[in-house]
Amino acid sequence: MKSSPIKLKQNLSPYAAKKKAARDLAFAKSPARQYKKAQNQRLDRAEGTVGDGMDRHHTESGDVRKVSIKDNRGNFGNGTKNEKTKNTSKPFKMKGSPMKRNFNDSMRVN
Numbered sequence: 001m002k003s004s005p006i007k008l009k010q011n012l013s014p015y016a017a018k019k020k021a022a023r024d025l026a027f028a029k030s031p032a033r034q035y036k037k038a039q040n041q042r043l044d045r046a047e048g049t050v051g052d053g054m055d056r057h058h059t060e061s062g063d064v065r066k067v068s069i070k071d072n073r074g075n076f077g078n079g080t081k082n083e084k085t086k087n088t089s090k091p092f093k094m095k096g097s098p099m100k101r102n103f104n105d106s107m108r109v110n
Contacts, residue, residue, distance in 0.1 A: 036058050039056075039058075039064065040056040040064070043056060043064060044056070049066070053068070053069065054066045054067065054068060054069065055067055055068070055069045055072040055073070056072075057071075057072050
């Protein structure tokens with residue numbers, strides 16, 4: 001396995017890195033994740049705020065708000081190390097979405 005120009009904080013074995021890449025890709029391609037990304041891009045283009053140093057944050061109620069990149073990706077000061085998957089116990093609500101599937105359905109592995 002070739003080394004990546006992106007240095008991960010985790011020192012993963014080639015096998016573990018490959019498994020992690022597959023998990024990350026499966027999550028990124030889930031219907032809920034694709035919907036959120038497309039929604040973020042639509043809102044940014046409509047408001048002309050692409051590249052302004054802010055992220056879009058999807059709240060549990062389904063609303064979207066602008067927050068700093070640091071806060072959004074750092075779990076608002078709580079870090080992500082001990083973060084549990086909140087969406088496993090209740091379905092994700094996509095506000096105004098034509099999709100009827102649960103977020104959980106897309107994350108199931110058979």
